Amino acid sequence: MGIFTFEDESTSTVAPAKLYKALVADANIIIPKAVEAIQSVENVEGNGGPGTIKKLTFIEDGETKYVLHKIEEIDEANLGYNYSIVGGVGLPDTVEKITFETKLVEGVNGGSIGKVTIKIETKGDAKPNEQEGKAAKARGDAFFKAIETYLSAHPDYN
Secondary structure (H helix, E strand, O other): OOEEEEEEEEEEOOOHHHHHHHHHHOHHHHHHHHOOOEEEEEEEEOOOOOOOEEEEEEEEOOEEEEEEEEEEEEEHHHOEEEEEEEEEOOOOOOEEEEEEEEEEEEOHHHOEEEEEEEEEEEOOOOOOOHHHHHHHHHHHHHHHHHHHHHHHHOOOOO
């Protein structure tokens, strides 16, 4: 098994606390409204805290698919949220687990900087597929921007 680590940052015009609330506390409601492809987000196990399994159902290439996220840690005081992909189409056959460690910090002009560390644990001596990594980054960036766009279009959201 190998562990491969990647880091990335995204910027947003939305304040960190507001963005965090939408992405963490209100995720089951906001994400399907903000991201066109996502049909639903539901807790299939747990109460929303660490250990909770969330199922994100979405449409891709005309097919209904899903991915399972396990909440590893919620750090409201520091706007941190860590989760792993533990099932569904988001987990390639060569990968045991993908963990995301995320944190929002103050950006310029009241906006945010989203920082993420991605850890990919592969099976055996497999190496991550570079194309899959680029595609995952593109999906993550698009997701982040979709939430930002939704919040900007709904200034009354608190």
